[in-house]
Amino acid sequence: MLTEVLNQIGELYPEPMEKAQKHLDGLIKPPGSLGVLEEMAVKLAGITGELAPDLSKKTVVVMAGDHGVTEHTISVAPVEVTAQMTRCFLKGLAGINVLGRHTGVEVKVVDMGIKEDLNLPGLIVKKVRPGTADFTLGPAMSREDAIKAILAGIEVAKDLIAAGSKVLITGDMGIGNTTPSAAILAVLMDIPVEQAVGRGTGINAEIFKKKIEVINKGIKINRPDKTDAVDVLSKVGGFEIGGLTGLILGAAAQRVPVVIDGFISTAAAMLAVTLKNEVRNFLFPSHLSEEPGHKLMMEYLGLTPYLNLKMRLGEGTGGVFGAFFLEAATKVMREMGSFASSEVSFLLEERMAKVF
Numbered sequence: 284m285l286t287e288v289l290n291q292i293g294e295l296y297p298e299p300m301e302k303a304q305k306h307l308d309g310l311i312k313p314p315g316s317l318g319v320l321e322e323m324a325v326k327l328a329g330i331t332g333e334l335a336p337d338l339s340k341k342t343v344v345v346m347a348g349d350h351g352v353t354e355h356t357i358s359v360a361p362v363e364v365t366a367q368m369t370r371c372f373l374k375g376l377a378g379i380n381v382l383g384r385h386t387g388v389e390v391k392v393v394d395m396g397i398k399e400d401l402n403l404p405g406l407i408v409k410k411v412r413p414g415t416a417d418f419t420l421g422p423a424m425s426r427e428d429a430i431k432a433i434l435a436g437i438e439v440a441k442d443l444i445a446a447g448s449k450v451l452i453t454g455d456m457g458i459g460n461t462t463p464s465a466a467i468l469a470v471l472m473d474i475p476v477e478q479a480v481g482r483g484t485g486i487n488a489e490i491f492k493k494k495i496e497v498i499n500k501g502i503k504i505n506r507p508d509k510t511d512a513v514d515v516l517s518k519v520g521g522f523e524i525g526g527l528t529g530l531i532l533g534a535a536a537q538r539v540p541v542v543i544d545g546f547i548s549t550a551a552a553m554l555a556v557t558l559k560n561e562v563r564n565f566l567f568p569s570h571l572s573e574e575p576g577h578k579l580m581m582e583y584l585g586l587t588p589y590l591n592l593k594m595r596l597g598e599g600t601g602g603v604f605g606a607f608f609l610e611a612a613t614k615v616m617r618e619m620g621s622f623a624s625s626e627v628s629f630l631l632e633e634r635m636a637k638v639f
């Protein structure tokens with residue numbers, strides 16, 4: 284089934300992109316003056332085949348999971364906070380609930396592998412296992428469980444799209460999950476762990492040193508194969524990261540745009556792109572996380588974040604802003620007047636610089 288989904292992920296449609304560019308050039312503004320919004324509009328046309336796709340139903344999917352490496356105390360928070368925050372998401376009290384409401388994005392929460400069993404109304408339960416194993420001792424999960432997590436994410440995407448979501452936004456919750464995310468970055472880009480790792484929730488210098496040791500040990504003992512994303516996920520990943528990889532693949536397979544949030548979400552996007560390079564065609568960035576390695580991840584994906592709000596919360600809190608801009612780009616396409624239909628006379632081409 285995974286192969287089937289990967290086979291569905293293809294190229295952008297060239298003709299709608301050309302049409303979108305022509306349409307943009309005919310709108311009452313100097314050509315190119317809406318900058319990155321114009322790039323978004325053209326890419327969206329290439330994804331959906333439509334000039335002004337309806338992106339009004341936007342959904343952020345917060346995937347939650349726990350991590351065996353938290354045994355080493357590599358976060359400011361104890362492992363129980365993953366479950367506690369999941370309760371907050373469902374009560375509407377967390378950062379993502381507020382920013383989701385503000386940007387017109389609905390919030391869905393998925394238990395991909397929380398340690399505790401939560402029986403809460405509204406929670407989508409796809410639990411693979413109650414937390415990963417400590418990857419300094421062996422693989423975080425079996426290869427079968429890694430595939431299970433990815434397939435669960437694909438299913439979530441399928442269900443949300445069937446229910447009308449027009450854009451999916453990645454979000455995560457998992458105490459300790461900047462550790463597997465940094466490990467994934469170090470493996471896939473073949474860089475020293477020191478360049479991939481960051482302070483996560485805000486750890487001190489002593490814990491930071493330990494975090495580097497933990498990741499180095501995990502990579503050394505497991506020897507993940509950087510050409511095999513499932514191997515990397517199973518050895519040094521996490522269930523919510525696998526779920527997000529699946530969510531991204533599932534959206535791309537159905538030509539639904541996906542907005543990528545911060546460090547953890549982008550680790551999942553790197554795995555998805557490693558599985559199928561054309562996944563890039565369906566990805567949109569949002570913000571640049573304060574995690575230093577996020578810049579490298581974005582470079583790997585060939586994406587330039589729209590915002591730098593110095594955020595490092597995860598949950599999809601940066602992602603919802605990205606989707607807000609994406610919808611703005613579709614409104615420009617749908618609602619802005621053209622030179623042909625207005626009193627504004629045509630711009631004089633001979634006066635224009637060639638560089639734009």
Ligand SMILES: O=C(O)c1ccc[n+]([C@@H]2O[C@H](COP(=O)([O-])O)[C@@H](O)[C@H]2O)c1
Pocket residue numbers: 357358359360455456457458459460461462482483484485544545546547548572573574594595596597598
């Ligand atoms: O998304 C980000 O860029 C980001 C950066 C740092 C921390 N986080 C969030 O904080 C938690 C992971 O941090 P840590 O220190 O426990 O590894 C997890 O729940 C993430 O959603 C998220």
Ligand SMILES: Cc1cc2nc[nH]c2cc1C
Pocket residue numbers: 360364368455456457484596597598
């Ligand atoms: C309180 C808290 C909220 C979070 N949201 C995402 N990661 C988090 C980590 C902590 C510690």
